Amino acid sequence: VVKIDPADLPRLPNIHWLGGKSYAELPAYMANWNMGWMPFALNEATRYISPTKTPEYLADKEFSFRLFGTHPYARKVEGNSADIEKLTADDLKSWWKQFVRPDKSILIFSGDIDAQKALALAEASLGGWTCDTAQPEVKPAEIPQQEKTHIWLVDNPGSAQVQLRVGCRSITRKDQPDYFTSRVVGNYFGGSFHSRINETLRVQKGLTYGANGG
Numbered sequence: 179v180v181k182i183d184p185a186d187l188p189r190l191p192n193i194h195w196l197g198g199k200s201y202a203e204l205p206a207y208m209a210n211w212n213m214g215w216m217p218f219a220l221n222e223a224t225r226y227i228s229p230t231k232t233p234e235y236l237a238d239k240e241f242s243f244r245l246f247g248t249h250p251y252a253r254k255v256e257g258n259s260a261d262i263e264k265l266t267a268d269d270l271k272s273w274w275k276q277f278v279r280p281d282k283s284i285l286i287f288s289g290d291i292d293a294q295k296a297l298a299l300a301e302a303s304l305g306g307w308t309c310d311t312a313q314p315e316v317k318p319a320e321i322p323q324q325e326k327t328h329i330w331l332v333d334n335p336g337s338a339q340v341q342l343r344v345g346c347r348s349i350t351r352k353d354q355p356d357y358f359t360s361r362v363v364g365n366y367f368g369g370s371f372h373s374r375i376n377e378t379l380r381v382q383k384g385l386t387y388g389a390n391g392g
Contacts, residue, residue, distance in 0.1 A: 233334055237341035240332050245347055247322045279309040321347070345391075364392025 239254065246252035253261075285304070287296040324347060351357050368375040368391030379389040 231334070233337050233339045233341045236332055236334055237343050240330060241343035241345065244328070244330055245345065249319050249322055251321075276311065276314050279311075279313070280304070280307045281309060281313065361392070368392045 239258070242252040242254070285300055287299075349356055349360060365373070367373055368389065370376075370390075371388075373390065375389045375391055379385045380387065
């Protein structure tokens with residue numbers, strides 16, 4: 179059982195939150211966990227269809243590329259057709275074996291449960307989860323140098339919509355506490371439908387179907 183400061187959460191590995199489970203439900207739920215294998219039967223990598231011709235997709239892809247070039251940050255989280263079509267079931271199994279491992283995982287309980295019960299559940303469900311390979315060494319890629327301001331146009335003949343992207347690279351999660359302040363400020367300027375940007379450009383002036391930023 180690990181006590182975690184909420185301020186540390188953004189720096190932790192990927193965390194999947196499970197809500198709405200009572201203590202009585204947890205043993206049966208956790209009994210189905212088998213972290214040594216992929217949590218689903220995977221024999222064939224299914225095809226992925228990406229909306230590569232939509233204005234939104236093209237604008238997001240070009241925007242990321244102009245900001246980060248060939249750096250991994252330029253890749254869309256959901257991937258793209260060209261990359262995903264190259265993947266095989268063996269590729270996914272290999273990734274799972276290397277990166278989904280007990281020494282890089284965190285199990286969090288919250289609510290009406292004490293440390294003793296939480297530890298017993300964890301040991302019963304995950305005590306046999308081991309890993310026989312060394313942790314993979316991951317070296318973050320260098321961020322490319324910032325370039326001068328440019329205006330880039332992407333022609334998409336026949337499109338009924340125009341997409342605009344304006345931005346630059348900014349602070350990272352390492353810039354504490356400014357990062358969290360920037361998230362709050364970004365949200366009320368452009369993070370929701372009732373933010374100032376959307377309220378002004380769409381609701382008041384009718385210049386766009388939607389505007390956001392942050």
